[in-house]
Amino acid sequence: MREPRIPSITTDRLTLRGFSATDRDAYAALRGDPDVVRYLPGGEALVAFAEQIADTRIAAFREGWKRGFGVWAVEEAATGTFVGQAGLAAMDRTADVEVLYALARPYWGKGFAREAAAAALRFGFERVGLDRIVAFVLPENGASARVLEAVGLRSTGETDYNGFKVQGFAIEADEWRANGWVRK
Numbered sequence: 001m002r003e004p005r006i007p008s009i010t011t012d013r014l015t016l017r018g019f020s021a022t023d024r025d026a027y028a029a030l031r032g033d034p035d036v037v038r039y040l041p042g043g044e045a046l047v048a049f050a051e052q053i054a055d056t057r058i059a060a061f062r063e064g065w066k067r068g069f070g071v072w073a074v075e076e077a078a079t080g081t082f083v084g085q086a087g088l089a090a091m092d093r094t095a096d097v098e099v100l101y102a103l104a105r106p107y108w109g110k111g112f113a114r115e116a117a118a119a120a121l122r123f124g125f126e127r128v129g130l131d132r133i134v135a136f137v138l139p140e141n142g143a144s145a146r147v148l149e150a151v152g153l154r155s156t157g158e159t160d161y162n163g164f165k166v167q168g169f170a171i172e173a174d175e176w177r178a179n180g181w182v183r184k
């Protein structure tokens with residue numbers, strides 16, 4: 001099958017680009033850090049399978065772009081260092097599209113997640129033409145909730161995510177435009 005084309009995006013400090021096989025070790029290290037995966041689906045139980053997950057996810061990320069949106073590898077623009085993942089993913093059981101991100105620990109607290117999430121929203125609304133973008137966060141994941149609020153999502157209350165009680169977030173395209181997120 002022909003590989004989908006994956007657009008790259010540059011923000012002030014980051015490059016969002018397609019995952020490639022050369023990201024495998026860095027991505028396996030990310031998935032192998034309990035602090036990073038604690039609040040991701042599967043949680044810390046998946047740390048032992050980080051290598052296999054890296055292989056399957058990198059292939060799935062590339063394949064996912066056939067929808068016209070997907071998950072990027074995130075690089076620090078100044079150094080070209082792999083810092084994590086961010087992007088948009090189709091939900092399994094609804095027609096919604098979610099924004100997601102996970103960064104290696106040395107890069108937390110720099111506003112990188114906010115910058116990557118804002119770029120993913122802009123891509124989803126301006127280039128893909130999505131009507132709405134959602135996100136789901138475990139109640140203990142205050143940093144992620146803060147990132148979502150900072151890029152304009154609002155809480156839609158508690159909901160179920162594959163059997164977990166999570167806080168739902170959402171933003172509509174109209175809301176995103178009206179609130180001036182376009183230039184952020």
Ligand SMILES: CC(C)(COP(=O)(O)OP(=O)(O)OC[C@H]1O[C@@H](n2cnc3c(N)ncnc32)[C@H](O)[C@@H]1OP(=O)(O)O)[C@@H](O)C(=O)NCCC(=O)NCCS
Pocket residue numbers: 035036037039040101102103104107108109110111112113114115136137138141142143144146147150
């Ligand atoms: C969530 C994550 C991406 C945040 O990355 P980050 O680069 O540190 O995020 P930012 O620097 O853009 O912003 C973090 C914000 O949360 C705040 N914050 C940090 N820890 C917090 C906590 N425990 N409770 C509440 N707020 C917190 C920071 O002060 C900052 O707010 P500010 O912008 O108002 O100063 C990062 O912690 C991560 O990769 N975690 C593991 C994967 C994950 O949980 N992904 C999301 C799944 S829903």
